[in-house]
Amino acid sequence: MWAVRVSKSFSAAHFISGKESKCENMHGHNYRVEVTVGSKDLQPPGMVVDFVELRSRLESILPDHRLLNEVYNFNPTAENLARHFYNEMAKFYPVLKITVWENEDCCAEYSPD
Ligand SMILES: [Zn+2]
Numbered sequence: 001m002w003a004v005r006v007s008k009s010f011s012a013a014h015f016i017s018g019k020e021s022k023c024e025n026m027h028g029h030n031y032r033v034e035v036t037v038g039s040k041d042l043q044p045p046g047m048v049v050d051f052v053e054l055r056s057r058l059e060s061i062l063p064d065h066r067l068l069n070e071v072y073n074f075n076p077t078a079e080n081l082a083r084h085f086y087n088e089m090a091k092f093y094p095v096l097k098i099t100v101w102e103n104e105d106c107c108a109e110y111s112p113d
Contacts, residue, residue, distance in 0.1 A: 003096060004048045006055040007034040014068040014076040026067075031081075033062060034099040035089050049093060061088045078102050082110035 009032045016023040035058050039048045062085075068076035072084065078100045086098040090112075101107040 001038055001040050002042065002048045003036050003038045004051065004054070005034055005036040006051055006058060007032055008055060008058045008062060009033075010062040010064040012063055012066050012068050016077060017075055029102045031062075031078075032101040033058065033081075033085055034097075034101075035085070035093075035095060036097040036099075037093045038096040039094060054093065057092055058085075058089065061085060078106070078108035079110070082108045086110045086112070 009030060011028060011030050013026055013028045015026045035054065037049050037054060042048060063071045068081070072080075074080045074084070082098045082100040085100065086095055089095045089098065097109055097111040099107050099109045
């Protein structure tokens with residue numbers, strides 16, 4: 001089986017409700033989102049998917065320079081963002097996994113099983 005992965009960065013603000021910590025205060029992250037797509041077969045000329053198309057689709061769903069709490073009706077943790085981005089990308093590609101990096105040290109991953 002093959003897997004291909006592309007990544008794209010975006011910047012956004014959020015605050016996390018329901019946890020008494022500094023995360024309750026509005027702050028920003030330079031997020032990086034990775035999408036991994038898998039296939040047992042290659043499409044001509046020998047690709048799982050076109051990297052440019054995949055990355056363009058990923059970019060189209062990322063809420064760049066937005067306040068995530070206003071964009072979504074869920075608490076915008078990295079975990080919830082990963083599941084949301086999975087659901088969006090899985091409409092178009094056989095996605096294996098989404099990884100959301102909040103910074104260079106911390107990430108959350110979502111895959112459907
Ligand atoms: Zn945060």
